[in-house]
Each structure stands twice: as C-alpha cells, then as structure tokens.
Amino acid sequence: MNQTRLHLLLLAFLVLLWAQPGLAAPKKKAAQVHPSFYMDQGYTVLTGRPSVAIWGQMISMAECSLYEVPYSGPDEPADAEKIASHPLPVRHWTQSLSLGKKYGQKRIYLPVTRQGTYRLVIRAGPFRSQKTFRYSLLGMIVKQAPGQLLVLVEDMLKQATARDARVEVKRVYHMTRVVKKGKKTRTIRWDRTETVYRGKPGLLSLDLSGEFTVAAVRGGDFVRYREDLGAKERSFKVYVYTDRPIYRPKGVVHFRGILRELTAGRYTIPVGSVQVEVRDSQDGVLYKKTLTLTPFGSFSDHLALPEEVPLGDCSIVTTIDNKAHYQPFSVGEYRKPEFQVEVAPDRKHLTMGEDLVFRVRSSYYFGGPVSDGKVYYQIRAYTRYFDTWERSEEEAWAEEAEASHRSHGEEFVKEGEVRLSETGEALVTVPSMKHKSEKIYQIQATVTDASSRTAKGSASVDVTRGEFLLGALCDRFAYGKGETVSVKLLARDLDGKPVSTPVKIQVDLEKWAPRGSTYPNVLTGETVLNDKGEGVFAFQAPRSGYFR
Numbered sequence: 210m211n212q213t214r215l216h217l218l219l220l221a222f223l224v225l226l227w228a229q230p231g232l233a234a235p236k237k238k239a240a241q242v243h244p245s246f247y248m249d250q251g252y253t254v255l256t257g258r259p260s261v262a263i264w265g266q267m268i269s270m271a272e273c274s275l276y277e278v279p280y281s282g283p284d285e286p287a288d289a290e291k292i293a294s295h296p297l298p299v300r301h302w303t304q305s306l307s308l309g310k311k312y313g314q315k316r317i318y319l320p321v322t323r324q325g326t327y328r329l330v331i332r333a334g335p336f337r338s339q340k341t342f343r344y345s346l347l348g349m350i351v352k353q354a355p356g357q358l359l360v361l362v363e364d365m366l367k368q369a370t371a372r373d374a375r376v377e378v379k380r381v382y383h384m385t386r387v388v389k390k391g392k393k394t395r396t397i398r399w400d401r402t403e404t405v406y407r408g409k410p411g412l413l414s415l416d417l418s419g420e421f422t423v424a425a426v427r428g429g430d431f432v433r434y435r436e437d438l439g440a441k442e443r444s445f446k447v448y449v450y451t452d453r454p455i456y457r458p459k460g461v462v463h464f465r466g467i468l469r470e471l472t473a474g475r476y477t478i479p480v481g482s483v484q485v486e487v488r489d490s491q492d493g494v495l496y497k498k499t500l501t502l503t504p505f506g507s508f509s510d511h512l513a514l515p516e517e518v519p520l521g522d523c524s525i526v527t528t529i530d531n532k533a534h535y536q537p538f539s540v541g542e543y544r545k546p547e548f549q550v551e552v553a554p555d556r557k558h559l560t561m562g563e564d565l566v567f568r569v570r571s572s573y574y575f576g577g578p579v580s581d582g583k584v585y586y587q588i589r590a591y592t593r594y595f596d597t598w599e600r601s602e603e604e605a606w607a608e609e610a611e612a613s614h615r616s617h618g619e620e621f622v623k624e625g626e627v628r629l630s631e632t633g634e635a636l637v638t639v640p641s642m643k644h645k646s647e648k649i650y651q652i653q654a655t656v657t658d659a660s661s662r663t664a665k666g667s668a669s670v671d672v673t674r675g676e677f678l679l680g681a682l683c684d685r686f687a688y689g690k691g692e693t694v695s696v697k698l699l700a701r702d703l704d705g706k707p708v709s710t711p712v713k714i715q716v717d718l719e720k721w722a723p724r725g726s727t728y729p730n731v732l733t734g735e736t737v738l739n740d741k742g743e744g745v746f747a748f749q750a751p752r753s754g755y756f757r
Contacts, residue, residue: 244268245312246336254343254432256365258619259319261329261340264490264521268308271333275299275319278326278341299327305585306333307661312491314521318587322621324430345432347371349425358413362425371410373725374427378406378413381420428725445470445479447527449536456540458518462487464525464536465509468502478506484528487512490521490540514540548573550656550666558703559641559650559672567637567668571629571656578633579658586637586654588622593647593671622650629656641672648672677701677708688750698736698744707742711735714746719755728757 244267263271277297299320306315321327321344330339346366352359362374379402386397402422406413410425423434449466456462468483469476480502487496495518500508518540525536548571555566569586571579622642627635637652651669680699688694700708713735717728731751738744750756 244334244336246333246338248331248338248340250338250340252341252343254345255319255321256345256348259321259342259344260316261319261342262522263306263308263315263317263331264312265306265308265315265333265336266310266312268306268333268336271304271306271331272301273304273317274301274330274332275321276328276330278328304331305657312519312521314490320621320624343432345430347374347425347427347430347432349423349432349434351423351434353417356414356417358415358417358423360410360413360423360425362410362427371425371427372721374410374425375408376406376410376413377404377424377426378415379404379422379424381422383420444472445529445532445534446476447483447529447534449525449527449534451525451536451538454538456514456538458514458520458540458542459516460540461511461513462538463509463511466507466525466527466536468506468508468527468529478504483508485510486526486528487523488526489523490519493519495523546664547575547662548579548656548658548664550654550664552652552654552666552668554668554670557670559670560676561641561643561648561672561674563672564638564640565650565670565672567652567654567670569627569629569635569637569654569656569666571633571658571664571666578631579629579656580631580633581659582629582633583657584627584629584635584637584654585624585657586627586652587624588637588639588650588652590620590622590642590644590648590650590672592619593649593673620648644672644674647674647678671703673703676703677710678703679712690750690753692750693747694750696746698738698746700738700742707740709738709740709742711737712744712746716748717757718752719757731756 244265246263246265246268248261248263275298277299279297302320304317308315317331319327319329324345326341326343328339328341330337346364348363348365350359350361350363358378360376360378362371362376363369364371364374382401382403384399384401388395388397405415405421425432446469447466448468449464452463466483466485468479470479471477482499482501484499485496485508486494489495495514496510496512498510500510502508520540520542522537522539525538527534527536551570553568553570555568559565565588567586569584571582571584573579623639625637627637629635637654641648641650648671649669650672651667653665653667655663655665657663678701680701682697682699684695684697696714698712700710700712702708714733715730716732716734718731720727720729732748734746734748736744736746
C-alpha cells in the first residue's frame with residue numbers, strides 16, 4: 210500500500226514538473242522564407258511582343274527602367290559601359306510582380322516599339338538586375354554543313370522572306386598582345402574580324418575553317434546569329450518534344466526524343482543509350498534514367514508530376530557525349546476565378562482618327578460589382594485582311610494550313626491603368642492612329658480586386674480608312690510574258706454588303722535593291738463594279754518580273 214502511494218506521488222510530481230513554463234516540449238519553428246529575385250542577364254534577341262521572365266519569391270513590386278543603347282552595327286558587343294556615357298532613357302515604370310511565398314515566375318512585357326538595342330534595369334527591394342537585348346523585326350535561320358552555309362532571313366512582322374536584307378559572314382580572329390611597362394606585364398586581348406561574304410541570303414559555299422559570326426542587316430536593323438560557327442562542330446543533334454506544352458501538378462508528362470549523329474557531314478542513326486533528367490523550375494530533379502535508343506535512334510518515357518511540384522518552367526535534359534540538350538515545358542495551376550471581366554467597344558466599326566471607347570465591367574460570380582478595382586490595359590493594332598472569295602476545297606485547305614503558321618503583324622498602341630467605379634465600370638478612351646492598311650484594335654484588360662486576385666477580358670473593333678473594303682485576286686500566281694492577267698475585284702461595306710463603285714487600278718513593278726525595293730508604275734486603268742460589288746480588270750503582262 211505504501212509502495213503504491215509512493216508511485217502515485219512520484220507520478221504527480223513528474224506531471225507538475227512537466228507543466229512548468231519553459232519545460233514543455235519545444236515547438237518546431239516554421240521555416241523562414243526569404244525574398245529572392247532572378248532574371249537571365251545574357252544578351253538575347255527579342256522579336257514580336259518582347260518580354261522577359263522574372264523568377265523569385267516574396268517580391269510584390271519592382272521599379273523598371275528601359276534605356277536605348279546607341280550601337281551602330283552588328284559588330285558592336287553588348288557593352289553596358291555605353292549606358293554610363295550615353296544614357297538614352299526610354300521609359301521608367303512600376304511593375305507589379307505579385308511573387309508570393311512559393312518560388313514562381315512572372316513575365317514582364319516591354320514597351321518597345323522600334324528596332325534597336327536596349328538595356329533593361331530592374332530594382333526589386335535589395336535586388337538589382339540588368340539585361341541587354343536586341344529588338345529586331347528580322348529572324349534568321351542558319352544551317353551548317355562541310356563547306357556550305359544556308360542562311361534564311363525572314364521579316365517577323367510580315368511573316369515572309371526579307372528580300373531586302375543582306376547577310377554578312379565574318380571570320381573571327383582572337384588576338385593577344387603582351388605589353389611590358391617596367392617590371393609589370395599586361396596581356397591585351399581583342400577580336401579582329403574579316404568579312405568573307407556580304408550579299409543575299411541563301412546557300413553559300415564558304416571555307417568554314419576557324420570561327421565565324423553571321424549577321425542579317427536591313428537598313429538600321431540587324432540581327433546576329435548567337436552561336437559560334439566553325440569553331441566546334443556538334444557531333445550530335447537531339448530533338449525532344451512532349452505531348453503538351455503545359456501540365457498541372459499530378460499530371461503525367463509523356464516525352465519522346467530523336468537522336469542523330471553527325472559523321473562526315475551526314476546524319477546517321479546512333480546506337481547505345483542516353484541519360485535523361487527532368488528538372489523543375491527550382492532545378493530539383495524529378496526524373497533521372499538511362500534510356501536505351503531504339504533501332505530508329507529514338508527514346509521515350511513518361512513521368513508523373515508530384516502534387517507539390519513548383520510551378521514554372523521545367524526542362525528535359527538529355528546528356529550524350531558529355532553534352533547537355535534542353536527542352537522546356539511548363540507547369541501551371543488552374544484556379545477558378547471568383548469574378549469576371551467584360552470588355553465591349555461603343556461601336557463595331559471606326560474610321561481612322563476617331564476615338565476608340567471601350568467599356569470595362571467587372572462583377573463577382575456570386576453577385577455584386579468589383580468596386581474600386583484596378584484595371585491595367587494594353588491596346589494593340591493588328592493588320593486586318595479583307596478576303597471573302599469563294600474557294601475550292603483544296604484551296605481553302607491550303608490557305609488554312611498556311612494561316613496556322615502565320616501571325617498577323619501587330620503594333621503596340623497604348624497601355625495604362627484606370628480604376629473601376631462603385632458600380633464596377635470604367636471607360637478607356639484612346640484615339641486611333643493613321644495606318645496604311647485596315648486594322649483591328651484589340652484591348653486586353655486585367656482587373657485586380659482588393660484581395661489581389663486577377664481576371665482578364667478582351668474585345669476588339671475594326672478600324673478602317675474608309676466606309677468600305679476593296680479586295681483583288683488574280684486567277685493565277687504566275688504568267689508568261691504577253692499573257693493576259695485577269696484580276697477579280699470585290700467591294701464590301703463594313704457590314705459585308707456589296708458596294709457598286711468606280712475603281713482605279715495601278716500596276717507596279719518591283720525593282721529589288723539592297724537598300725530597299727522600289728515600285729515604278731507600269732500600267733493604270735479604271736473600271737466600275739456592278740451591283741454585286743464585283744468586277745474584272747484584265748491586262749497583258751508587259752515584261753517578266755514581280756508585279757503588284
């Protein structure tokens with residue numbers, strides 16, 4: 210009995226001792242999240258709608274500064290020192306990043322409207338990052354074979370071959386010189402270039418020994434090929450693709466790769482195996498295997514993404530012969546929006562020079578307006594193509610296939626911010642500009658509510674030079690000298706109804722020149738369209754050449 214009492218007293222003493230302040234079991238500290246910020250600082254060439262990607266966490270806002278760097282030609286390096294001596298500020302603005310506790314990505318679209326070399330400086334809290342980039346309307350494809358170089362140049366705005374561009378191929382010599390001054394010696398290094406070709410793009414026969422640079426030049430615009438040619442010829446080519454460009458967490462990624470070995474200027478099917486890794490946006494390894502090549506030189510596999518995979522850009526890394534090849538794909542998370550954004554123009558059609566008025570309205574799905582919400586909008590103008598001709602099934606299929614690989618030229622018009630009223634509405638007014646062709650003005654509005662949630666809406670309106678549209682179509686694409694060229698004419702008003710009107714015709718001949726083509730007039734004529742808004746103009750081809 211006494212022994213039992215002693216045990217109970219001892220147990221009560223231990224309970225009281227454990228309950229004393231400071232003697233309880235220590236609580237696990239929450240992991241601290243520190244702000245981080247990263248932007249690729251390498252020199253790049255941007256086309257189309259220029260943008261840069263920002264990675265980081267715990268960063269809400271950033272101060273952005275854009276400078277134009279006065280480079281005179283494609284041989285000049287991306288030298289940041291020129292900004293200090295010749296600052297040409299373009300724009301300063303505050304950018305919302307909204308990077309939370311999870312490491313994520315934000316894309317910033319840059320207000321660049323003309324070709325040139327620029328430097329972007331971003332300050333976010335204690336972080337500062339800068340990047341030099343070239344904005345060009347030229348795109349270039351370069352393929353190399355022993356003794357041959359294939360160079361193709363494209364106008365990225367028109368999505369067509371840049372006939373007025375020239376190609377410059379230069380051999381690069383790395384020079385060094387040792388300078389002695391007293392007891393000290395200093396090594397000076399610089400590059401010397403020798404022009405080995407200057408002319409039209411195409412298939413070039415050149416001595417490709419050594420190191421080369423290739424540039425495409427048109428007027429003041431230029432673009433450089435970013436890889437060194439001739440110095441180190443790659444022995445393998447790897448092409449990897451996935452079944453989709455973007456996946457959700459817990460999704461299954463199927464990928465396939467095709468491998469070719471370059472031997473004596475020919476591609477052959479290799480044998481053996483390759484090492485494949487899949488890395489997430491924080492460079493964590495999600496997958497790592499050695500895959501055996503098939504008799505066709507290919508490999509394939511799949512992986513299931515974890516539920517907590519970091520969002521952002523992932524990459525498939527294929528390593529062979531100690532060389533890594535990268536193929537990106539994205540991981541995103543879908544969240545159902547809690548409110549909607551409706552954008553509508555005040556009119557369906559406008560004439561150039563008139564004011565565009567867009568009404569932005571935002572409301573919650575459960576009822577009520579998004580009062581005092583912030584609206585960030587961007588307005589861009591796209592070329593409007595007038596074409597209502599009836600096609601055969603084969604012609605329609607061919608044009609649809611071509612259109613899927615061609616984007617319409619776009620122009621940046623305006624961006625800005627407005628506030629929604631108490632009723633969740635706002636008006637955006639902008640004057641339309643003068644253009645050489647019909648345009649479609651499109652606005653994209655992003656609304657942010659008080660809880661920093663966002664939703665988007667868009668609308669478009671036709672902006673034309675007159676009250677009707679005129680189209681022309683030849684019955685063939687090529688004619689012999691002296692043959693009759695038949696041109697069908699069509700006129701429609703902005704609602705698609707036929708227009709009977711007199712039409713003046715002018716036929717021009719294209720004369721190509723390195724500094725820009727000219728179009729002298731060779732023929733003029735007149736005709737009147739019938740009640741259906743249709744007509745035909747016929748003439749004899751006066752000579753060989755390219756006419757418009």
